[in-house]
Amino acid sequence: MHKISRQIQFCYGHRLLNYEGKCKNLHGHNGVAVVTLESRSLDDLGMVADFSDVKKAVLPWIDEEFDHRMLLHKDDPLVPLLKAQGDPVKVLDVNPTAENIARLIFDHVKSAGFPVSDVVLWETPNCSASYSGE
């Protein structure tokens, strides 16, 4: 099995709803998403996929969806306040945990047609979450 990975760095803010701990407060991360593709065979160029094609499919989407945005659960009472201020908010149906962000990125990469094996989201240099499909 061949695997390739592409890292994408982005900044985001969030807080967790119904959570007792530091992450209930608004805070931010310099996140790193590591998108890994896998294939049993290589194309005619000897690649799983062209790194630049992965970048083109994923980087603009992450920039638009997550970069420098506040990621909040749809029931977070801050959503209407931040929207009224014109702040960039990304509203999720789920808590904006590293696990759920990794899954959203995985689903996007898969829907773009890439043979994604997993997405790891490094929230800090010490903490990561990964998703590898059902």
Ligand SMILES: [Zn+2]
């Ligand atoms: Zn956090």
